[in-house]
Amino acid sequence: MELLHSGKVRDVYVDRGDLILVASDRVSIYDVVLPTPIPDKGKILTQLSLWWFEQLSDVAPNHVLSATDVPSDWVGRAVRCQRLNMVMVECIARGYLAGSGLKEYEKDRTVSGIALPEGLREASRLSEPIFTPTTKVAPGEGHDEFITYADVESQVGPDVAAELRRITLEVYRRGEEIARSRGIIIADTKIELGVHGGTLVIADELLTPDSSRFWSADEYRPGETPRYLDKQFLRDWSAAELTGWDRTPPGPEIPEQVVEATRSRYVEVYERLTGDRWR
The missing domain is CATH 3.30.470.20 (ATP-grasp fold, B domain)
Known part of the structure; x- marks a missing residue:
């Protein structure tokens, strides 16, 4: 596979003519990637997107070809996609x-x-x-x-x-x-x-x-x-607590309690929307 693009959150690879979209645990605010990851974020984004794609499949087609035909290390946070x-x-x-x-x-x-x-x-x-x-x-x-x-x-x-x-x-x-x-x-x-x-x-x-x-x-x-x-x-945390940061790289480290509070919100949304317990 060839790395085509590394974005703020996702990395895009080319494989057999398809794209492999891999969601990381990186988080960005104000277009700046912060150095502290949010555990499980990449998997939550991927799984919630897949759930919504299924719910809204009659509104418009989506780019997903497979959620399983991806490298084993990325299962759960990667999808094989059409090139668009x-x-x-x-x-x-x-x-x-x-x-x-x-x-x-x-x-x-x-x-x-x-x-x-x-x-x-x-x-x-x-x-x-x-x-x-x-x-x-x-x-x-x-x-x-x-x-x-x-x-x-x-x-x-x-x-x-x-x-x-x-x-x-x-x-x-x-x-x-x-x-x-x-x-x-x-x-x-x-x-x-x-x-x-x-x-x-x-x-x-x-x-x-x-x-x-x-x-x-x-x-x-x-x-x-x-x-x-x-x-x-x-964003609200950074605006309230990081009054000296000018919103340019490098981004600030995120305190542990803020990491956990952020993760808990992502998990809460996933569980309330899908009705499934986050594993």
Whole structure:
């Protein structure tokens, strides 16, 4: 096998014409990989993504060819995948106002060019989910920026843009409905899509604590900062405790208690969504 790419979390290998996508225990915030791993993170991301791919298989095809035809050392955290021509747009759906979406709203009451009502606060539920795409910037080359739907149309054409929006919003709607029945709110999510044989295919991961904001439904209060069950917990820790860090490499070590608190959130999300106990 040949190492094709090593990303912030995943390593990609080429094997017999397919891709082997290996999820590590690395964790990144603000596009910086921190030196301390989160135990089991790679396996949780992989297994939860596989669960969601099965739940949402009728929304759009996904890139997985096999979860078992991988090197034995990687079983559980690797998948064999199709090679795709990736769409260079970050496809994001939001049902609630949080994170960068909230910051964008506070500027001029819009997100990705979509006008929203006055008076929304942190964690406000939107009247309907919205498609808020961003640019897709390579690691180390800056940060993703919000773009409008018209920008997406000009980049990929109106037909592909419409399908990107449809898939993204349907993934969110269906995922949020399933999660809510299990006591979890999905505030927003990001998905990656590529093209194979002229068809848009979901790639990378799906509705995980790395790609989505998860809140416990019974603790949700509009206008208050929710208890995050995802990577936002680490971002909030760094903002509160690492006032001297300028968010550039090298990243800081993560204290043991913060590592365990982060891991416990990933495990909680996996167990509550799938109904299976994490082994």
